[in-house]
Amino acid sequence: MVLHSTCIMSIPSTASIDSQLPTSWSSYTFPETFTSVSTVMPSYTSRLWSQDSQPQYWSKYQVWEWLQQMLDMHQIDAASIPFQNFDVDGRQLCSMTFQDFTRAAGSVGPILHQSLNELKWNSQFPGVDFSPLDVIKSEPDDFPCPFPESNIYATDIYDPSFQSLVPVASPTPSSPDTKRSHSRPYQVKKHNPRGTHLWEFIRDILLNPERNPGLIKWEDRTEGVFRFLKSEAVAQLWGKKKNNSSMTYEKLSRAMRYYYKREILERVDGRRLVYKFGRNARGWRESEK
DNA sequence: AAGCTTTTTCCTGATT
């Protein structure tokens, strides 16, 4: 077995989290991901090579988005890690060591560290049409290898988030002899792409005061009730994310109202600009496990 | 490629 993570993590550990002051994120502009570059390039290539998939080129906002995604994915409450410890761009993030992550995020650190490793791996070896993030857990009798004829080989990798050895695709053309015959079964499962739904966008603003310059505020934190303070500003932000400069609160609120039926939101009547998360909304609770 | 889901756009009418 090869602990592949160690050879991926060959980046020197120099980032000192403590030295980075928690500056406000509210002034950060949204990155222009998935725009001109990806539409021009063939989708296959663009998906793998867009800056979006290369953590070293992430903006601070993208780092933050990734954090959100990780917490969602592992069902960890956002309040459990101090976001100000991650006021870093992709380059700085990538230079963080395991210890840096532990210092910055406590028990969540190892999970973040491992997930980032997988992303680095993916951006480094774009020939595989799935992300290591998609590899969830090995299941017996779940062969065959999803990329039998590629020069990618299966290798066991220790994944702290699963506390087990997880077979994962690994580029080791240098020593095919030991890897090609690998017979560990594995299962590939896609995670949802980066949360782009409106309610997630709203939730994420709510969860991060650093990025929330009085846009939306909790009315009742434990009940999931919140209120728009600057409805048009939020609409503008949403529009910016969707590359739609004509977004208005009028239209955004229509989309919000569709959530009632799906129980992502519950109706709060009588109070203007007030909404409440419903049973199908995830990741907003203070302690969600 | 086609079909389903989510969001956007537009609209009429009611309420605050």
Place this chain on the structure above:
DNA sequence: CAATCAGGAAAAAGCT
């Protein structure tokens, strides 16, 4: 009055 809320309808955009 201006803003917001309610949804119907249908187009557009996203995803699988």
